[in-house]
Amino acid sequence: MDVLQLLISGIANGCIYGLLALGFVLIYKASEAVNFAQGDMLMLGAFLGITFINTGYADLPFLMGLVCAAVVLGVFGYLLERFVLRGIFGQPQFAMVILTIALGFLIRFFAGTVWGHNPMSLETPFTGQVLRFGGLIIPMVDAVIIGATVLLTTVLYFFFARTRLGVAMQASSQNQMAAYYMGIPVKRVNAIVWALAGVVAAIAGVLFAAKGAVEPSVGLLFGIKAFAAAVIGGLGSLPGALVGGLLVGIVEPFAGRYLPSGFGQVAPYVLMLAVLILRPGGLFAQVSQKKV
Amino acid sequence: MSLLQVENLSIAFGGVKAVDGVSFSVEAGEVFTIVGPNGAGKSTIFNLISRLYEPSGGRILFDGQDITRLPAHKIAPLGIARTFQNIELFDHSTVLQNLLMGRHVRRKTLWIEDMLFLPRVRRAEREHRRHVEEVIDFLDLAAYRDKLIAGLPYGVRKVVEIARALSSGPRLVLLDEPASGLSVEETKDMAWWIEDMQKDLGLTILMVEHDMSLVSRVSDRVLAVAEGKPLALGTSAEVQADPRVIEAYLGAEETA
Amino acid sequence: MRVQFKSSYDHDINLFQDNRHRIQYGILILLAIAAPFVLPEYFVGELTQIAIWSLAGLGLMLLVGHTGQVSLGHAAFMAIGAFANMALMERGWPFIPALIASAVITGVAGAVLARPLLRMTGIYLAIATLALSVIIEDIAIIAEPVTGGVSGVIAPMIELFGYEIDRYGTPTAFYYLCLGVLLLVTLMYANLLRSPSGRAFLAVRDSEVSARALGVNVANTKTLAFTLSCAITGLAGALYAHMAQVVNYESFLILISITLLLQVVIGGLGSMHGAFLGAIVVVLLPQVIATLRDLVNAHTPIALGDYPGMDMAAFALIILVMVIYEPRGLYGVWLKVRTWFQLFPLYRKGMFRRSRTYLKTERMR
Ligand SMILES: Nc1ncnc2c1ncn2[C@@H]1O[C@H](COP(=O)(O)OP(=O)(O)OP(=O)(O)O)[C@@H](O)[C@H]1O
Ligand SMILES: [Mg+2]
Numbered sequence: 001m002d003v004l005q006l007l008i009s010g011i012a013n014g015c016i017y018g019l020l021a022l023g024f025v026l027i028y029k030a031s032e033a034v035n036f037a038q039g040d041m042l043m044l045g046a047f048l049g050i051t052f053i054n055t056g057y058a059d060l061p062f063l064m065g066l067v068c069a070a071v072v073l074g075v076f077g078y079l080l081e082r083f084v085l086r087g088i089f090g091q092p093q094f095a096m097v098i099l100t101i102a103l104g105f106l107i108r109f110f111a112g113t114v115w116g117h118n119p120m121s122l123e124t125p126f127t128g129q130v131l132r133f134g135g136l137i138i139p140m141v142d143a144v145i146i147g148a149t150v151l152l153t154t155v156l157y158f159f160f161a162r163t164r165l166g167v168a169m170q171a172s173s174q175n176q177m178a179a180y181y182m183g184i185p186v187k188r189v190n191a192i193v194w195a196l197a198g199v200v201a202a203i204a205g206v207l208f209a210a211k212g213a214v215e216p217s218v219g220l221l222f223g224i225k226a227f228a229a230a231v232i233g234g235l236g237s238l239p240g241a242l243v244g245g246l247l248v249g250i251v252e253p254f255a256g257r258y259l260p261s262g263f264g265q266v267a268p269y270v271l272m273l274a275v276l277i278l279r280p281g282g283l284f285a286q287v288s289q290k291k292v
Numbered sequence: 293m294s295l296l297q298v299e300n301l302s303i304a305f306g307g308v309k310a311v312d313g314v315s316f317s318v319e320a321g322e323v324f325t326i327v328g329p330n331g332a333g334k335s336t337i338f339n340l341i342s343r344l345y346e347p348s349g350g351r352i353l354f355d356g357q358d359i360t361r362l363p364a365h366k367i368a369p370l371g372i373a374r375t376f377q378n379i380e381l382f383d384h385s386t387v388l389q390n391l392l393m394g395r396h397v398r399r400k401t402l403w404i405e406d407m408l409f410l411p412r413v414r415r416a417e418r419e420h421r422r423h424v425e426e427v428i429d430f431l432d433l434a435a436y437r438d439k440l441i442a443g444l445p446y447g448v449r450k451v452v453e454i455a456r457a458l459s460s461g462p463r464l465v466l467l468d469e470p471a472s473g474l475s476v477e478e479t480k481d482m483a484w485w486i487e488d489m490q491k492d493l494g495l496t497i498l499m500v501e502h503d504m505s506l507v508s509r510v511s512d513r514v515l516a517v518a519e520g521k522p523l524a525l526g527t528s529a530e531v532q533a534d535p536r537v538i539e540a541y542l543g544a545e546e547t548a
Numbered sequence: 549m550r551v552q553f554k555s556s557y558d559h560d561i562n563l564f565q566d567n568r569h570r571i572q573y574g575i576l577i578l579l580a581i582a583a584p585f586v587l588p589e590y591f592v593g594e595l596t597q598i599a600i601w602s603l604a605g606l607g608l609m610l611l612v613g614h615t616g617q618v619s620l621g622h623a624a625f626m627a628i629g630a631f632a633n634m635a636l637m638e639r640g641w642p643f644i645p646a647l648i649a650s651a652v653i654t655g656v657a658g659a660v661l662a663r664p665l666l667r668m669t670g671i672y673l674a675i676a677t678l679a680l681s682v683i684i685e686d687i688a689i690i691a692e693p694v695t696g697g698v699s700g701v702i703a704p705m706i707e708l709f710g711y712e713i714d715r716y717g718t719p720t721a722f723y724y725l726c727l728g729v730l731l732l733v734t735l736m737y738a739n740l741l742r743s744p745s746g747r748a749f750l751a752v753r754d755s756e757v758s759a760r761a762l763g764v765n766v767a768n769t770k771t772l773a774f775t776l777s778c779a780i781t782g783l784a785g786a787l788y789a790h791m792a793q794v795v796n797y798e799s800f801l802i803l804i805s806i807t808l809l810l811q812v813v814i815g816g817l818g819s820m821h822g823a824f825l826g827a828i829v830v831v832l833l834p835q836v837i838a839t840l841r842d843l844v845n846a847h848t849p850i851a852l853g854d855y856p857g858m859d860m861a862a863f864a865l866i867i868l869v870m871v872i873y874e875p876r877g878l879y880g881v882w883l884k885v886r887t888w889f890q891l892f893p894l895y896r897k898g899m900f901r902r903s904r905t906y907l908k909t910e911r912m913r
Contacts, residue, residue, distance in 0.1 A: 034671050087872040093670060094618060098813050099871045101806060105864035109857045117856065224678060224802075231675050262690045269679035276676050277664040342761050368763030380761075382754035384818060388560070393751050397763040399744040403772055406743035407736045413743055414561060420744075421557040460762065 004136060006253045012142035012211070014249020015149035019204035020226035021233065021241035022156070023197040028235050030169060030193035033085070033096040037104035038201060039223015044107055045073050045205025046122070046214040047115050053206075054123050062125050070202040077198025081191040089187070104220065111216040119213035122206065145207045152203060153242065160238075169193060228272040234282030243283070247271065293356055295320040295496050296464055301340055301350035302520075310336045312520035313350070318464070323490050323497045325511040327504075327531070329541055333520040334500040335377050338466050341498075342374055343367050354464070369397045373457035374466035377500075379449050381441045387452050388437050391427060394459030395420040427458045430493075431485060447478040454485070458493070465489065467499040471506050479506055486510045504532065516540070563738055580727055584720040592719045597831045598824075599726040600787050605812050605823030606730075606737055607780030612809065613817040614746070615773035616753030617666065621677030622781050622808050624684035627800035629654040629782025630789035634701045635694045643706045647729075647786055654782025655775045662774035666767065681805040688797035700796025703789050715791050726787050733780055737820060740776075749773050753818075810867055816879025825878040829866070834859040 020042055027035045035041075052058045053065035060068065084103070088095045129140035160166040172179035172189045180186045208214070208222070229248040233240025248268040255267030275283060294317035301314045311333040318324040326334050339345045341352055343364040352360045354370055373394075382390050400416045428434055431451050436444060441452065450470060457465055470486070471479045483506050489495045490510075501507050507514060508528040516523040516531050518540035524531045531537055564570040584592045608622050633650035637643065661680070668676055688695045695701065706713040706725070713721045740746040748769045751759035756766055789795045807830065815826025837859045844850055874880050 034674075084868070084872075091875065095871050095875060097618070097671070097674060098810065098867060101810065102864040102867035102871070105857075105860050106868070109861035109864075112857055220802075221682075224675075224682065227675055228679060231672060235671065262686050266683045266686045269683050273664075273676055273679055273683075276668055276672060280668045280672060282672070344757060344760065363765075364760040365763050365765045368761060374761050376758065376761075380755045380758040382751055382758070384754055385750055389747065389750070393747045393759075394762055396744060396748060396751070401744060403740070403745040406745040407740050409739040409743065413739075414558075417561045417743065418557050421560070425557075456762070 006257060007250065008136075008138055008142055010250035010253045011246060012139075012145045012249070013252065014229075014246035015145050016204050016208050016211075016245075017222075017226045017229045017248050018242040018245025019149060019152065019200055019207070020223065021230035021245045022153075022238060023200045023204070024227060024230040025233070025235060025238055025241040026193055026197050026200070028230075029238075030172060031190050032093060034093065034100065034235075035197065036097060036100040036223070036227075037107060038100075038197070039221070039226060040104040040107040040111075040219035041073060041077070041198060041201035042205040042208060042222060042226075043111060043214060043216060043219030044076075045069055045202035046209035046218075047111055047120070047205075048072055048202065049206035049209050050115075050120050050122050050214065054120075066203065066206050069206055070199045073198040073202035073205075074195045075198070077201075078191050078195035080198075081194035085194070086187065086190075089190075104223070108216045108219065115216070117215055119215045120209075121213045122209035124210045127210070141211050145211065148203065148207060149242075152200070156200075156238070165189075165192065225268055228268050231282050232272050232275045234284035236282075237284040240282065240284035294318060294353075295355055296341070296498065297351075297353040298337070298341070299351045299353070301337065301347055301352065303336060303340060303345055303347050309520045311340065311347075314517060314520070314522050315350075316515050316522065316525065318496060318498050320463075320496050321490065321494065322512040323486065323499065323510050325499045325501055325507050325514045325528075326517060327501065327507060327514055328517040328523075329543075331519075332517045332540075334517060335468055336520075337517075338374060338468050338498075338500065341367075341372070341466065368460060368462075371461075371463035372466065373460050373462035373464070375450075375453040375457055375468055375470065377468040377472070379446075379453055381449060381453055381456070383442045384440065386438050386440055387433060387444070387455075388424065388428075390441060390452060390456050391424040391459045392420055394456040395423065397460045398423075423461065424459050427455045430458070430488070431455045447474050450474060450478075450482075451485075458489070462495065464496045464498060467497060467501075469500055469502065471501060471503045479503060482506065483509050504528075508532075518543075561742065563735075563742070577731070581724075584723060589719060592723050593715075594831055594835070596715075596719070596723045596726050596791060598827050599723070599730045600784055600791060601808075601811065601827035601830055602824045603726075603730050603733060603787065604781050604784035604808055605815065605827050606733060606820065607777045607782075607784060608808055609812050609815075609817070609820065609823045610737065610740075610749070610780065611773055611777035612812060613819065613822060614741070614753060615749040615770060615777075617770060617773065618670070618674045618809070619677040619777075619805075620674045620809055621679070621681035621684075621802075621805050622777075623800040623802065623804035624677075624681045625654050625658060625778040625781040626785030626788060626804070627684050627688060627795075628657050628778075629785030630795050630799070631688070631691075631695050631701070632782070633786035634703060634789055634795065637704045638701070643708055647783065650786045651779040651783045654785070655779030657782075658778025659771060659775040662771040663767075666770045666774060678802065678805065681800075681802045685797050685801065688800070696796065698796065700794055700799070701789075703793050703795070706790060715793060722790070726791075729783060729787065733783065734820065737780075741820070745772070807863075810863065814863075814867060814870055814877055816877030818876075819879045821882070822877050822879045825882070829878070830863070833863055833866075837862055 020038055023038050023041070024035060027033055048069035049065055050057065052060050052068045053062055058065070085096070085099065088099060124141070126140035126144055131138040131140060131143055160170055168179070168184045169189055169192070171182065172184050172186050225248055226245065229244035230241050231244070232247060233242070233244030248271065251267050251271055252264070256264035259267065296318040298317065299315050301311055302309065303311045314337060316324070326337065328334055336345065340347050343359070343362055347360065350360070351358060354372060357370070359367065359370065382393060385393070398420065401413045405413050428437060431454065433451065433455055436448055436452070441449060444452065450473070454467065454470065471482050474482060486497060486499070487510055490497060499511070511528050513525065514528045514531040515525045516534065516537045523536045523540055524534040559565065564573065583595055604622070604626060607625070608619060611617050611619055629650045632653040633646050636646040636649055641649065665673060665676055689698055708725070711721065712718070713725060715722045748759070748764050751762065751764050752766055752769050760766055785800070792799060811826035811830045812822055813826070814829050815822030815824065870877060
């Protein structure tokens with residue numbers, strides 16, 4: 001029973017990691033860029049959620065607030081690509097790594113200036129509620145998080161499989177040059193991908209804030225863990241990101257419970273290193289050899 | 293005994309048999325050219341000899357030694373140097389530095405000696421430089437010695453890459469399309485240099501080339517391949533007259 | 549522009565190209581030595597910091613700038629160097645052997661980690677080293693006998709040739725100590741770069757395939773680069789510990805790893821100068837910002853509060869601008885300025901074609 005309880009809490013956490021990892025993978029697939037500021041975008045999303053929803057701020061209904069946060073962060077992602085990141089289009093990946101790291105610092109500074117450095121949490125209609133199945137007690141938050149993740153993943157799946165834009169994104173992610181020649185507006189697609197990553201980060205952020213406290217620096221470590229999740233999955237694969245996220249989410253509480261203190265926190269990173277050492281390109285790797 | 297002997301060499305990339313049972317041997321001192329339509333597997337043969345790719349079958353012998361399973365970095369020390377079809381120079385370094393990198397196989401000092409720059413490091417450096425200067429003179433690169441690769445014209449880069457290969461003091465040089473992208477003038481120079489490399493430096497040359505006038509002029513023997521398989525072997529004229537070769541080229545043109 | 553006449557191969561082999569070059573660097577070193585006598589005591593501390601971060605930057609530059617392997621976890625190696633040095637001195641080792649040993653220990657740790665790490669490339673390597681940096685924070689707590697656990701360790705007094713050197717008591721002596729180590733490492737680094745070992749690093753950075761085709765053992769070369777890089781960073785960590793006086797798990801947070809990487813990028817990847825320039829920015833920027841803020845507060849009605857993280861944000865902003873407009877960093881800016889003066893009326897736009905930074909895509913290998 002206890003194990004089951006841990007498992008569910010782990011899965012809920014894993015869903016948030018997974019969503020964030022999804023954001024990484026979206027961007028990586030579209031432009032082979034890695035967004036080190038993804039964690040900070042989640043933090044921003046969490047604060048936006050708090051601003052839109054909490055009493056004393058905008059006081060909107062939960063869903064409305066969620067949508068507003070998603071829209072704001074989506075626009076942010078779009079503008080970011082359009083006006084900052086496009087400046088280094090075509091430069092090697094490393095430039096993007098550095099750029100997004102710097103961006104993360106700026107977002108953190110911005111959030112600290114606007115919302116301060118004290119932990120805040122989100123008021124939700126389901127805060128404190130629980131679901132009971134026999135002896136099993138599931139916090140409502142966890143159920144909502146899991147449900148939301150399933151929903152979002154399904155939507156994304158259909159988006160990529162069925163819609164024109166989704167298919168264009170898939171194509172441009174597989175081979176930017178070829179997509180360009182096929183008449184797909186690669187740059188615009190990139191901007192839309194960043195917008196999408198913003199939306200996903202906002203949703204993940206709001207869910208995150210529903211479960212725990214937020215302060216400007218949470219994004220960094222949380223982002224790194226989500227990144228670990230994405231890497232475990234192989235960076236190039238959307239299902240891989242979710243699997244990686246769940247793995248990290250589940251390993252954490254169990255390691256915390258069963259390993260001596262101090263070892264628990266490092267478990268996700270050790271897991272990631274182990275995966276990378278055994279499979280240098282992640283579980284769902286797709287590295288091809290360079291032709292010469 | 294042949295200098296290089298390739299026996300029944302094969303490799304496939306995800307079902308595509310890029311090289312499929314190719315055998316040939318290159319005699320010491322000759323210029324041996326591989327021709328064939330695009331995608332025939334010529335560069336792949338080079339990459340197999342350089343051990344950059346892992347063959348799925350066959351053997352490669354150099355000077356009687358089986359090199360089929362050697363790691364890639366053990367190939368150059370045997371005396372095999374190469375150029376790449378798409379030029380793989382060290383772009384952020386000068387021509388001189390690139391050529392000195394070609395001397396890697398002749399390095400005599402350990403990193404710890406390098407770090408302390410012991411007198412023998414300086415002596416070795418002078419020695420490397422002397423060899424490199426010979427190559428610079430030979431290929432007429434003096435004007436570009438201290439220029440960065442990134443700013444050089446394409447034709448010069450092609451020559452620099454050959455110079456880098458020669459700097460290592462090889463016995464066999466693999467040239468992957470030395471004349472592609474060169475002007476008529478530059479191609480003529482290239483022909484001279486290849487002839488000089490053979491005659492004056494006594495090198496053995498294995499070359500891939502599309503420009504048939506260059507091929508006819510410098511090659512002792514020519515091997516035609518198509519779709520990974522050998523088609524014909526002989527003098528340039530014989531191979532060009534071979535009906536299977538003509539058909540392979542026409543076929544390639546139709547599908548292209 | 550000056551025309552150089554070269555008379556012998558030694559001209560290119562020597563550390564300095566000509567006498568002018570020699571004099572320039574000689575003056576620079578003299579200035580560094582004279583500084584404590586000219587500047588107020590406060591700045592000696594800043595200079596010491598610059599020396600230490602330059603050293604750490606050199607360590608990372610060797611790996612990232614000259615071998616093309618990214619590391620987002622170098623604070624971990626600073627930590628290893630620091631704790632090793634402290635632990636050995638605690639056990640009665642004299643300072644110099646302990647310092648050398650801490651470099652060796654860090655180097656060995658790096659060598660052991662290098663093999664599995666360097667099978668990865670690009671972004672995977674970045675994230676793996678980042679993870680290493682996170683893990684080391686926890687190890688610093690767990691390995692209590694060496695690291696003093698949560699409370700950390702206090703740096704013992706340095707005794708050198710009968711003198712007692714201590715950051716607060718004898719700041720100038722401590723500065724000279726750091727400067728000495730820095731100069732020694734710089735010299736060895738420069739030696740590497742002008743010899744076959746350094747060329748092998750550059751070869752691996754610019755084209756792994758050609759490096760292999762030229763007979764370079766890529767795995768060994770990367771391992772060597774990683775080892776030396778870690779050893780240098782370990783030295784910096786040891787000196788840092790003596791400067792900070794107390795080190796614990798919080799001294800080498802992941803943020804330091806990230807800052808260190810940003811430092812070498814700001815300075816300019818692929819040149820030793822970059823490590824120094826970057827260190828100057830990292831150390832002096834907070835001062836500059838504090839001064840500016842005070843100026844604004846004093847002379848305008850705007851009251852700028854003390855926003856935490858303002859210097860980090862300013863730093864990030866510089867990075868942002870730099871990555872977009874001058875990927876070669878401050879050293880690139882310096883080169884442009886110098887050329888502009890040398891060619892004065894003849895400078896053309898577009899003379900410096902946008903040159904790429906040094907890490908490549910990893911989908912293709
Ligand atoms: N690393 C690789 N991965 C997958 N396929 C490859 C790889 N290298 C070569 N191929 C395939 O092998 C076949 C032969 O390629 P190769 O480069 O050897 O042709 P080539 O004869 O050199 O042609 P060209 O004249 O255009 O240079 C092609 O179908 C190519 O796509
Ligand atoms: Mg080819």
